[in-house]
Amino acid sequence: MQILVVGAGLSGLTTAVTLLIRGHTVVVSAIDMPAVSASIIAGAIWHPFFQEPDAAYLRRAAETYSSLDKFVCDPKSGIMRRTLTEFFTTQLERLWWGSALPYARRIGATELNAPYQCAYQVPVLVADTPTYLAYLNEMFLDLGGRFQKEFVQDLGNPQMSGYDVTVNCSGFGASLLCRDRTMDIVRGVVIEVEKPAHFSGCFIDDSNQYRPTYVIERATDCILGGTAEPAQTGTHVDPSVVDDIMARCARLAPEIANARIKRCSVGFRPRRPTVRLGADDSVPRLFHNYGHGGSGFTLSWGCASELATLLEQVAERPQPSDETSL
Ligand SMILES: Cc1cc2nc3c(=O)[nH]c(=O)nc-3n(C[C@H](O)[C@H](O)[C@H](O)COP(=O)(O)OP(=O)(O)OC[C@H]3O[C@@H](n4cnc5c(N)ncnc54)[C@H](O)[C@@H]3O)c2cc1C
Numbered sequence: 001m002q003i004l005v006v007g008a009g010l011s012g013l014t015t016a017v018t019l020l021i022r023g024h025t026v027v028v029s030a031i032d033m034p035a036v037s038a039s040i041i042a043g044a045i046w047h048p049f050f051q052e053p054d055a056a057y058l059r060r061a062a063e064t065y066s067s068l069d070k071f072v073c074d075p076k077s078g079i080m081r082r083t084l085t086e087f088f089t090t091q092l093e094r095l096w097w098g099s100a101l102p103y104a105r106r107i108g109a110t111e112l113n114a115p116y117q118c119a120y121q122v123p124v125l126v127a128d129t130p131t132y133l134a135y136l137n138e139m140f141l142d143l144g145g146r147f148q149k150e151f152v153q154d155l156g157n158p159q160m161s162g163y164d165v166t167v168n169c170s171g172f173g174a175s176l177l178c179r180d181r182t183m184d185i186v187r188g189v190v191i192e193v194e195k196p197a198h199f200s201g202c203f204i205d206d207s208n209q210y211r212p213t214y215v216i217e218r219a220t221d222c223i224l225g226g227t228a229e230p231a232q233t234g235t236h237v238d239p240s241v242v243d244d245i246m247a248r249c250a251r252l253a254p255e256i257a258n259a260r261i262k263r264c265s266v267g268f269r270p271r272r273p274t275v276r277l278g279a280d281d282s283v284p285r286l287f288h289n290y291g292h293g294g295s296g297f298t299l300s301w302g303c304a305s306e307l308a309t310l311l312e313q314v315a316e317r318p319q320p321s322d323e324t325s326l
Pocket of ligand 1: 010011012031032040042046150152172174187188267268270289292297
């Protein structure tokens with residue numbers, strides 16, 4: 001099939017590569033090159049931030065984990081294995097998402113400082129996002145994908161624009177393109193610091209939903225976070241926010257306290273009550289894969305492969321005439 005993918009962030013590029021691997025012809029349309037998408041800011045760690053137990057989420061995250069793990073052996077991919085220690089202020093007998101991982105080691109309250117009641121050590125995957133997006137982009141071009149810089153104004157009827165199918169991976173752009181009122185954005189401040197000598201590991205405490213604390217070790221630096229500020233659109237970072245993030249991270253990983261700050265960034269998580277994945281209800285041959293909130297990296301390959309399977313099943317059925325538009 002000839003497929004148009006709208007969006008060149010983590011979701012759009014992963015979907016495009018998946019469709020190319022399955023033998024389709026793919027063009028990606030996006031306002032900007034991948035290096036300019038919201039995805040570039042992400043930490044990015046494979047982790048279910050603020051996610052309630054959910055079978056579909058777990059299935060997609062598990063598939064993403066095994067897909068990403070294959071990239072670890074290629075240093076150009078920017079994908080790394082890390083040990084995550086996650087701290088909890090309540091007793092937790094098991095991690096609902098632990099079945100996606102090779103192992104999960106529980107640490108009891110006696111080994112921890114207050115206010116923590118338990119912690120889990122698990123093997124996770126981390127992306128150096130600029131490197132990983134460039135790698136995905138190269139894979140996309142090598143597989144024969146074509147990129148066009150374009151502001152898509154109407155998802156309309158894909159057949160009219162010469163494609164068999166359109167896949168909408170426009171992140172927050174979908175709020176306008178689909179008039180999706182359930183979409184919002186959640187602002188996040190992250191700090192990039194130089195990695196202290198001999199430092200290793202990732203650390204998370206997301207017991208405060210507006211001030212998640214995380215230290216993500218990458219190859220030569222660490223990403224520290226953060227904030228989760230619904231409906232905030234400003235890009236200014238107040239120095240008190242930087243101090244607060246540094247102090248919170250140093251409580252989880254004391255070596256971070258004196259790390260040299262390289263840069264502070266602001267990103268926007270494209271959030272929806274649930275990811276929109278599947279065929280559009282009214283426009284034939286239009287599919288969606290957006291609204292991943294703080295989990296776009298964690299769900300990327302699982303969502304892309306589920307979308308590709310759905311698309312192949314639905315698009316091969318005869319379609320009703322398509323006079324409906326969005
Ligand atoms: C601070 C921060 C930390 C994060 N940490 C993590 C983490 O640790 N783990 C994790 O899994 N996730 C994390 N995330 C979430 C993750 O970054 C997002 O879920 C993911 O980047 C969303 O990707 P996307 O491709 O759906 O959207 P985007 O990256 O926003 O891409 C949207 C694309 O659509 C294009 N577009 C939009 N409208 C149009 C239009 N009208 N016409 C043409 N093109 C259009 C844009 O140009 C862009 O290319 C974090 C996010 C932030 C902000």
